[in-house]
Amino acid sequence: MTTPTVTERGRLTALRATWLFDGTGSALTPDPLVVIDGGTIVAVDSGMAVPDGADVIDLGGAALLPGLVDTHVHLAFDASADPVGALADRSEDEALEAMIRAGQAALRGGVTTVRDLGDRDYLSLGLRGRPGLPTIVAAGPPVTTPAGHCHYLGGVAEPTEAGVRAAVREHVERGVDIIKIMASGGTLTPGTYQHLPQFTPELLRAAVDEAHRHGLQATAHAHAVASIADGVAAGADGLEHVSFWTEDSVDAPAELIQLIADRQTIVGLTVGMVPMPGMAPPPAVRARIPLMVANMRRMYEAGALMVAGTDAGIGPVKPHDVVRHAPAMLRDIGIGQAEALRMVTSAAATVIGLGHRKGRIAPGFDADILAVDGDPIADPDVLHRIRAVYARGAAVPDAGVPDAGVSPRREVR
Numbered sequence: 029m030t031t032p033t034v035t036e037r038g039r040l041t042a043l044r045a046t047w048l049f050d051g052t053g054s055a056l057t058p059d060p061l062v063v064i065d066g067g068t069i070v071a072v073d074s075g076m077a078v079p080d081g082a083d084v085i086d087l088g089g090a091a092l093l094p095g096l097v098d099t100h101v102h103l104a105f106d107a108s109a110d111p112v113g114a115l116a117d118r119s120e121d122e123a124l125e126a127m128i129r130a131g132q133a134a135l136r137g138g139v140t141t142v143r144d145l146g147d148r149d150y151l152s153l154g155l156r157g158r159p160g161l162p163t164i165v166a167a168g169p170p171v172t173t174p175a176g177h178c179h180y181l182g183g184v185a186e187p188t189e190a191g192v193r194a195a196v197r198e199h200v201e202r203g204v205d206i207i208k209i210m211a212s213g214g215t216l217t218p219g220t221y222q223h224l225p226q227f228t229p230e231l232l233r234a235a236v237d238e239a240h241r242h243g244l245q246a247t248a249h250a251h252a253v254a255s256i257a258d259g260v261a262a263g264a265d266g267l268e269h270v271s272f273w274t275e276d277s278v279d280a281p282a283e284l285i286q287l288i289a290d291r292q293t294i295v296g297l298t299v300g301m302v303p304m305p306g307m308a309p310p311p312a313v314r315a316r317i318p319l320m321v322a323n324m325r326r327m328y329e330a331g332a333l334m335v336a337g338t339d340a341g342i343g344p345v346k347p348h349d350v351v352r353h354a355p356a357m358l359r360d361i362g363i364g365q366a367e368a369l370r371m372v373t374s375a376a377a378t379v380i381g382l383g384h385r386k387g388r389i390a391p392g393f394d395a396d397i398l399a400v401d402g403d404p405i406a407d408p409d410v411l412h413r414i415r416a417v418y419a420r421g422a423a424v425p426d427a428g429v430p431d432a433g434v435s436p437r438r439e440v441r
């Protein structure tokens with residue numbers, strides 16, 4: 029009875045590179061060595077010797093940074109010109125297949141964690157934990173009003189206190205990670221208006237309260253000034269977009285900006301867009317952009333807690349790895365590049381509840397790593413020069429290749 033049990037320890041992997049941004053700092057560390065055991069980072073140091081028996085991957089010239097975290101994506105929207113129509117035409121299996129492609133595209137582009145703030149019929153929940161996809165935090169279908177913004181996703185609540193609480197409880201029973209509620213209308217849904225609230229302040233408060241009763245965060249899609257104010261007053265943990273939309277312009281009252289900052293309500297800035305010649309935003313949006321950018325700057329200066337949530341999937345300029353484009357836009361708002369990088373790594377991980385294992389290159393954290401060619405603090409465009417992506421320790425095939433895995437046949441309809 030003395031048969032020895034041999035536990036085979038997996039081989040360690042050591043990534044060597046020229047620079048490291050650890051997700052929290054303000055400068056790059058030279059000559060990093062990041063040691064990975066399975067899916068976890070076990071050691072990080074500068075100029076360290078390679079541990080015995082580790083496989084060394086030399087990414088000379090590259091900078092390592094944590095895999096990117098996007099706090100607001102839609103895997104169910106396919107980033108086509110008509111994502112709502114395309115989704116409506118898909119069966120459940122087809123929708124799932126498209127969502128997997130979207131997740132793979134995110135991963136190839138260095139986005140290793142996404143928070144899906146609106147799927148159809150809870151489909152994203154089944155994709156959580158699946159190898160070959162980013163880590164997914166899922167809201168399921170957003171809670172909305174009958175015929176309200178994104179009602180076609182399946183999250184319609186009867187507009188009464190009992191109805192709203194029941195809708196939140198259904199989401200809880202289905203196992204969502206967060207409650208997303210459509211506090212105002214949105215562009216993707218004709219017949220809804222961005223400048224108008226969808227719920228009364230009382231119903232918004234009931235939804236947030238019901239989420240909190242079940243230990244979940246609630247974040248509110250809020251363009252309208254009144255919806256932003258109602259969301260803050262309701263105690264929403266987060267606000268998405270925060271565009272201060274009025275019927276004909278944008279108007280951000282100073283006291284509301286200060287309240288958002290004082291309460292540290294999480295502001296999910298809808299930043300990040302792939303520049304595409306000939307793809308101009310609609311005139312109503314274009315006219316408001318300079319004002320929205322100015323208001324982002326005001327929120328930043330007031331000390332608001334801001335992260336990048338791109339709304340990836342809602343159009344061709346918003347593919348599922350678009351968060352790489354957020355730091356350049358954050359720079360235009362006046363935010364320093366190291367801070368912009370924290371907003372798409374450690375700060376983003378923290379606001380989505382994964383700050384203990386995502387968004388940093390540090391011992392004990394998941395081995396989610398993006399390697400790029402150059403210095404991402406000096407130049408945000410470096411983020412698009414991808415050398416390698418690791419997700420929970422596994423090298424992502426075709427990293428940096430946007431269209432890999434899309435068979436030509438599938439593209440021809």
Ligand SMILES: [Zn+2]
Nearest residue numbers: 102145146339
């Ligand atoms: Zn969205």
